[in-house]
Amino acid sequence: xxxxxxxxxxxxxxxxxxxxxxxxxxxxxxxxxxxxxxxxxxxxxxxxxxxxxxxxxxxxxxxxxxxxxxxxxxxxxxxxxxxxxxxxxxxxxxxxxxxxxxxxxxxxxxxxxxxxxxxxxxxxxxxxxxxxxxxxxxxxxxxxxxxxxxxxxxxxxxxxxxxxxxxxxxxxxxxxxxxxxxxxxxxxxxxxxxxxxxxxxxxxxxxxxxxxxxxxxxxxxxxxxxxxxxxxxxxxxxxxxxxxxxxxxxxxxxxxxxxxxxxxxxxxxxxxxxxxxxxxxxxxxxxxx
Amino acid sequence: xxxxxxxxxxxxxxxxxxxxxxxxxxxxxxxxxxxxxxxxxxxxxxxxxxxxxxxxxxxxxxxxxxxxxxxxxxxxxxxxxxxxxxxxxxxxxxxxxxxxxxxxxxxxxxxxxxxxxxxxxxxxxxxxxxxxxxxxxxxxxxxxxxxxxxxxxxxxxxxxxxxxxxxxxxxxxxxxxxxxxxxxxxxxxxxxxxxxxxxxxxxxxxxxxxxxxxxxxxxxxxxxxxxxxxxxxxxxxxxxxxxxxxxxxxxxxxxxxxxxxxxxxxxxxxxxxxxxxxxxxxxxxxxxxxxxxxxxxxxxxxxxxxxxxxxxxxxxxxxxxxxxxxxxxxxxxxxxxxxxxxxxxxxxxxxxxxxxxxxxxxxxxxxxxxxxxxxxxxxxxxxxxxxxxxxxxxxxxxxxxxxxxxxxxxxxxxxxxxxxxxxxxxxxxxxxxxxxxxxxxxxxxxxxxxxxxxxxxxxxxxxxxxxxxxxxxxxxxxxxxxxxxxxxxxxxxxxxxxxxxxxxxxxxxxxxxxxxxxxxxxxxxxxxxxxxxxxxxxxxxxxxxxxxxxxxxxxxxxxxxxxxxxxxxxxxxxxxxxxxxxxxxxxxxxxxxxxxxxxxxxxxxxxxxxxxxxxxxxxxxxxxxxxxxxxxxxxxxxxxxxxxxxxxxxxxxxxxxxxxxxxxxxxxxxxxxxxxxxxxxxxxxxxxxxxxxxxxxxxxxxxxxxx
Numbered sequence: 001x002x003x004x005x006x007x008x009x010x011x012x013x014x015x016x017x018x019x020x021x022x023x024x025x026x027x028x029x030x031x032x033x034x035x036x037x038x039x040x041x042x043x044x045x046x047x048x049x050x051x052x053x054x055x056x057x058x059x060x061x062x063x064x065x066x067x068x069x070x071x072x073x074x075x076x077x078x079x080x081x082x083x084x085x086x087x088x089x090x091x092x093x094x095x096x097x098x099x100x101x102x103x104x105x106x107x108x109x110x111x112x113x114x115x116x117x118x119x120x121x122x123x124x125x126x127x128x129x130x131x132x133x134x135x136x137x138x139x140x141x142x143x144x145x146x147x148x149x150x151x152x153x154x155x156x157x158x159x160x161x162x163x164x165x166x167x168x169x170x171x172x173x174x175x176x177x178x179x180x181x182x183x184x185x186x187x188x189x190x191x192x193x194x195x196x197x198x199x200x201x202x203x204x205x206x207x208x209x210x211x212x213x214x215x216x217x218x219x220x221x222x223x224x225x226x227x228x229x230x231x232x233x234x235x236x237x238x239x240x241x242x243x244x245x246x247x248x249x250x251x252x253x254x255x256x257x258x259x260x261x262x263x264x265x266x267x268x269x270x271x272x273x274x275x276x277x278x279x280x281x282x283x284x285x286x287x288x289x
Numbered sequence: 290x291x292x293x294x295x296x297x298x299x300x301x302x303x304x305x306x307x308x309x310x311x312x313x314x315x316x317x318x319x320x321x322x323x324x325x326x327x328x329x330x331x332x333x334x335x336x337x338x339x340x341x342x343x344x345x346x347x348x349x350x351x352x353x354x355x356x357x358x359x360x361x362x363x364x365x366x367x368x369x370x371x372x373x374x375x376x377x378x379x380x381x382x383x384x385x386x387x388x389x390x391x392x393x394x395x396x397x398x399x400x401x402x403x404x405x406x407x408x409x410x411x412x413x414x415x416x417x418x419x420x421x422x423x424x425x426x427x428x429x430x431x432x433x434x435x436x437x438x439x440x441x442x443x444x445x446x447x448x449x450x451x452x453x454x455x456x457x458x459x460x461x462x463x464x465x466x467x468x469x470x471x472x473x474x475x476x477x478x479x480x481x482x483x484x485x486x487x488x489x490x491x492x493x494x495x496x497x498x499x500x501x502x503x504x505x506x507x508x509x510x511x512x513x514x515x516x517x518x519x520x521x522x523x524x525x526x527x528x529x530x531x532x533x534x535x536x537x538x539x540x541x542x543x544x545x546x547x548x549x550x551x552x553x554x555x556x557x558x559x560x561x562x563x564x565x566x567x568x569x570x571x572x573x574x575x576x577x578x579x580x581x582x583x584x585x586x587x588x589x590x591x592x593x594x595x596x597x598x599x600x601x602x603x604x605x606x607x608x609x610x611x612x613x614x615x616x617x618x619x620x621x622x623x624x625x626x627x628x629x630x631x632x633x634x635x636x637x638x639x640x641x642x643x644x645x646x647x648x649x650x651x652x653x654x655x656x657x658x659x660x661x662x663x664x665x666x667x668x669x670x671x672x673x674x675x676x677x678x679x680x681x682x683x684x685x686x687x688x689x690x691x692x693x694x695x696x697x698x699x700x701x702x703x704x705x706x707x708x709x710x711x712x713x714x715x716x717x718x719x720x721x722x723x724x725x726x727x728x729x730x731x732x733x734x735x736x737x738x739x740x741x742x743x744x745x746x747x748x749x750x751x752x753x754x755x756x757x758x759x760x761x762x763x764x765x766x767x768x769x770x771x772x773x774x775x776x777x778x779x780x781x782x783x784x785x786x787x788x789x790x791x792x793x794x795x796x797x798x799x800x801x802x803x804x805x806x807x808x809x810x811x812x813x814x815x816x817x818x819x820x821x822x823x824x825x826x827x828x829x830x831x832x833x834x835x836x837x838x839x840x841x842x843x844x845x846x847x848x849x850x851x852x853x854x855x856x857x858x859x860x861x862x863x864x865x866x867x868x869x870x871x872x873x874x875x876x877x878x879x880x881x882x883x884x885x886x887x888x889x890x891x892x893x894x895x896x897x898x899x900x901x902x903x904x905x906x907x908x909x910x911x912x913x914x915x916x917x918x919x920x921x922x923x924x925x926x927x928x929x930x931x932x933x934x935x936x937x938x939x940x941x942x943x944x945x946x947x948x949x950x951x952x953x954x955x956x957x958x959x960x961x962x963x964x965x966x967x968x969x970x971x972x973x974x975x976x977x978x979x980x981x982x983x984x985x986x987x988x989x990x991x992x993x994x995x996x
Binding site: 130131132133134135137138139140141142160162163164169171175176177178179180191192193194195213215220223224227228230231232233234253256257258259261262264265266268269270272273276278 | 522531571578586
């Protein structure tokens with residue numbers, strides 16, 4: 001189908017960028033459900049499977065890969081639903097990308113760099129930090145407010161500032177030593193949109209993440225995502241919890257082999273929570289008939 | 290029909306099953322009673338109006354209250370749809386309007402409440418009935434899967450309570466049943482929003498339940514706090530910040546989900562520690578997860594230390610603490626804790642403890658022997674399902690033995706230890722063939738062993754398995770190639786590494802590059818490389834804020850001193866004394882008491898024939914750092930040059946140097962000269978042979994500089 005406007009017979013308005021992109025997606029991965037609307041496509045497993053299959057082809061990921069080019073354009077478009085659609089495929093894309101050491105990954109890298117640049121811009125390059133509160137200092141949730149003798153007002157919480165995600169320097173290319181960080185930042189964005197992600201994308205993540213390089217830069221967002229799959233509000237759906245549990249087990253085993261105390265503490269606490277059956281959502285409401 | 294059971298589980302209402310033949314029960318309200326079976330018959334016929342009026346007549350209730358009672362009956366019997374039909378007729382707004390003034394005008398005093406017939410107890414009772422009905426309506430809707438409506442009804446209960454009680458629910462003045470309904474609704478609302486997938490509403494509901502005055506009991510509050518913390522940690526829904534109104538009297542107000550979750554978990558832990566509520570192990574695990582992902586394990590350790598005795602086995606607590614302290618960089622504290630838990634009377638075979646102890650010890654020459662012991666215990670105990678841990682045990686054994694070899698007192702012992710170390714690492718690779726740490730360790734050991742061909746293979750394999758993402762792999766590759774005198778190839782490796790690294794990580798690579806240029810007598814290019822290194826160091830110092838930390842960069846940061854020191858020794862090798870002196874002054878200004886600068890100074894003085902001053906410079910160097918090998922070797926060679934009187938002193942400095950660094954080629958060479966001059970020709974020949982062999986495998990920078 002041609003995108004060119006037809007001069008003789010033009011009752012329809014010219015297609016929007018989103019429509020054009022959706023049309024071009026169907027020429028790359030095959031037919032899409034009709035009507036094709038970006039926000040309904042997000043939860044459509046068939047289109048997801050076609051994209052995943054395409055990404056797993058040995059020929060995928062090169063600079064001339066149409067699908068990578070499409071993912072890049074879709075992420076750069078202003079349509080938030082298209083962005084989510086790109087992020088939906090991030091688990092497969094990252095897994096295929098990280099499993100390949102050979103070159104010809106320019107297509108994958110272009111997508112990852114676009115996501116990284118978007119994050120770097122929206123955070124203005126600044127690190128993400130949290131202040132770990134001092135429990136002796138009064139807080140919003142303290143049940144007893146401090147009395148008039150509160151001389152602890154100046155107590156500094158600065159000392160307990162933790163960097164959750166370090167500063168983001170601009171990256172024009174993927175250098176090997178920054179690879180884990182770039183993929184990690186993309187996963188941080190995936191996590192920040194995870195409540196909109198369909199379950200099948202999360203399951204795909206759980207099934208592929210355990211074999212990735214053990215950089216903390218990758219492991220940290222991975223653990224946030226897995227913890228969400230285990231204990232997030234939608235955790236009881238369609239085997240998601242089980243898939244996440246298996247991934248955490250493998251990560252714990254690897255952390256023990258490497259004797260990486262930080263990863264051991266984090267993964268062990270998740271396994272213990274699974275064992276305790278904690279955070280399990282109550283059974284769905286019973287319907288009386 | 291087991292109506293009695295329904296009633297007893299409903300809790301708190303004055304209904305009782307009489308077990309009458311007709312299966313009916315009696316409802317008591319306002320001191321009057323009505324048998325329910327008559328009413329039920331009417332409801333079953335679908336005649337709600339009639340049933341209601343029968344209730345109203347019997348109990349002197351108004352419309353809303355009668356419907357509330359009737360609906361509750363249906364609900365308790367499990368007739369959810371029938372209950373809903375009844376509840377639908379309740380006009381909550383009208384009820385609020387009626388109840389509002391009577392309750393808020395003048396709160397009844399404690400004394401008047403002690404009598405049932407107090408004038409205020411009736412409106413309270415009515416409020417209680419109506420609010421409970423709406424709460425049950427919400428539950429019915431939930432059971433029918435109408436979650437959105439359920440949440441809206443539940444919310445309307447809370448809105449109504451807030452309208453009726455302007456200043457929050459008074460602590461002791463409220464009817465128990467009303468309080469119970471309120472507490473249940475407060476607890477239910479966020480769960481309903483969560484089930485509907487309206488996460489922002491859930492978040493608002495959680496905050497409302499914890500920040501408004503609902504007079505919740507402690508257990509209820511703990512349950513909500515925990516569920517909220519879990520929601521904040523794992524939902525992946527970013528919350529809007531707290532309103533300005535919440536920011537009062539300098540109290541800590543969390544800025545994001547993680548801060549809010551951590552705060553709530555800390556408050557829960559505090560309640561446990563003070564014995565205010567029952568211990569919940571899951572809270573500590575959620576806290577552990579959050580703190581380890583933030584990298585604040587020292588804070589976690591403090592909380593673990595506060596856990597009351599009897600909750601964790603003492604060894605488990607020591608081991609967890611050791612993980613926390615090791616992660617926080619306090620390995621010494623961690624090791625002391627592990628020594629306690631690995632004591633033969635405690636849990637000497639715990640794998641986590643043994644592996645962590647072995648790892649900590651493997652990083653320190655003085656602890657290597659202890660570490661080898663732990664590693665051997667891992668290997669001996671790793672059977673069946675734990676067999677996979679054998680590889681890790683063997684790896685740490687290899688590293689510890691190598692560290693022990695460095696400190697060995699004799700060549701024979703050293704050789705034995707080194708070959709044992711290599712054997713362990715090779716066995717380990719059978720278990721963990723793709724473990725990058727292990728591959729690197731093998732490469733490094735072969736390099737130190739001067740088997741550069743094998744070392745090269747491992748260095749390349751390490752770069753393959755890590756995709757070139759780890760700096761030390763590139764450094765090892767370049768240094769091994771330099772040891773093989775393949776300088777141009779080493780430079781190619783460094784250039785590829787420079788391509789693969791971001792700006793701030795290039796420092797150590799540029800330093801190696803400068804030395805490679807120097808080794809190839811390309812002095813102009815070497816100077817040029819030092820110049821770019823200097824530019825990098827400066828830019829780095831300017832732009833690095835306190836949070837721009839990245840462990841890989843921190844560990845490898847090249848400092849300005851190294852640049853001046855490198856340049857000084859480059860110029861002094863070129864006999865460009867003036868330039869060398871300038872660089873030396875710069876280096877000295879940065880670090881006035883450094884053995885390194887004193888050594889370069891000595892070399893310059895010696896080359897210009899100022900032997901006494903050179904001697905003094907070397908000696909000063911050694912007084913700064915008694916283990917400074919270049920000073921020892923230079924001092925040995927200078928003493929050897931000055932003649933037979935000094936030969937014994939020269940010999941002792943040189944053997945000192947060799948015991949610290951057995952692969953120091955120059956030390957072997959001068960030791961050979963000393964032996965020759967003292968007429969020990971066999972010893973001299975041995976030394977020269979060693980020097981000769983080493984010359985063919987000398988890297989431009991010591992292999993130990995890599996890690």
